[in-house]
């Protein structure tokens with residue numbers, strides 16, 4: 001199904017080009033923000049008044065006239081000129097009806113070339129360390145973007161770029177050999193690895209010899225020493241086991257989990273290229289890339305002097321090459337915290353300096369930090385011992401308390417199932433419903449509120465609609481015109497409330513398109529919240545099941561069904577499930 005604002009734009013474009021006998025690219029048609037402004041608006045006449053050499057309102061009149069003479073137009077009902085020359089465009093009710101019927105059964109044709117292969121790099125925690133809130137946000141935003149890009153029609157893969165390499169593994173090996181609590185390592189592996197790491201730092205202050213030993217172990221690991229390799233693999237496997245519990249709980253899946261350690265060979269190739277192309281300079285044995293003044297970037301070290309160590313940026317450069325050469329991608333999207341802006345700007349700029357195959361479309365989709373109510377930033381540096389999975393589990397428990405009160409008659413099993421979906425949805429929605437670029441403050445009251453802009457509110461609205469359909473079945477409503485969309489006759493006499501809801505429903509793909517363009521899932525969340533509010537006020541004043549007029553009954557039932565369909569689809573783009581009753 002074509003997006004309505006695109007259809008309108010195309011109609012206008014044809015007419016305008018015929019009237020003025022020239023081409024116009026970028027004709028902008030937007031959904032109106034207020035009912036009085038019609039369903040859509042364009043500022044075409046204002047913007048092109050000079051080029052055309054006529055007053056905006058005059059241009060508007062010419063467009064309106066050509067529309068009036070068009071017998072074939074079955075989309076635009078009327079156009080009105082407003083203010084200095086805005087055009088307010090009103091849809092024909094029959095068009096609204098036709099599109100409404102298609103919702104949920106036909107895919108949208110987004111006006112986007114989706115032939116590109118996209119990779120989204122998200123979550124990407126570090127082995128041996130607890131995931132922190134940054135990883136929670138990256139996991140949730142990345143997963144949602146993946147769903148949105150797929151919905152638009154792209155082939156998308158998700159890559160979990162694990163931090164599984166670096167000199168800290170030498171320290172962990174020493175810690176493991178000296179102080180391991182084997183039982184804890186099995187029970188709470190990351191906790192134990194963190195303990196070993198801290199213990200190492202403490203002991204090394206007393207005994208600096210330990211640092212030397214750790215370095216040796218790291219060198220041995222890099223050289224492929226069999227024993228150290230085994231230990232390292234065990235750190236990776238044990239950590240990943242814990243990460244996986246979290247991903248399972250979050251319902252997040254990756255296509256690849258290629259850690260930094262994988263890129264060692266390609267790093268060597270990359271450094272060679274940097275040297276050959278004279279992009280890097282050797283400063284006392286350290287390889288550095290200097291940027292042009294206009295880049296406003298500090299020099300980037302790509303190889304350290306000491307132990308031939310490579311850096312975060314070198315690995316990311318190598319990763320760019322691998323993803324192009326082997327995974328054949330055309331665009332990479334990195335979902336990582338704001339703090340890494342400089343890092344990605346450096347990497348992207350160096351990639352540009354090298355050219356192919358490092359240089360292709362890439363974006364750092366950054367997000368602000370999340371604070372807890374008391375102002376504490378949650379990160380693994382602050383060893384608050386909070387694990388992400390505990391936050392999710394707590395969300396489920398908090399949801400359970402509310403569900404217990406709201407639905408005392410449900411079975412324990414049912415209540416548990418609902419609480420899982422509500423609790424998890426609440427955490428995800430809280431992260432996705434706010435502009436990713438702002439820092440956000442976490443509070444249970446905000447998250448689990450059934451009234452505000454929260455996923456429980458949206459899930460509740462969905463369940464409310466489902467209950468209408470359940471009631472219809474239960475009561476076996478005696479309506480001779482059985483509700484069946486396919487055979488429903490054209491009903492284009494909407495009342496004002498019906499029409500408002502219907503037009504809002506048509507707007508859904510537009511919110512997805514905008515969310516895709518700006519990599520901002522909150523635009524979908526905003527849309528869903530507005531839609532749910534409109535539905536709920538609609539339902540407060542318009543009867544559905546008690547409506548005796550057959551046509552009205554069908555229209556309203558159709559509106560309810562399509563609202564539910566869009567809530568479900570929209571929430572699924574945020575990685576959130578719906579519940580039939582709640």
Ligand code: ARG
Nearest residue numbers: 121124125126161163316336
């Ligand atoms: N492991 C990094 C961290 O925990 C995030 C990696 C992001 N992805 C990337 N390709 N650099 O901060």
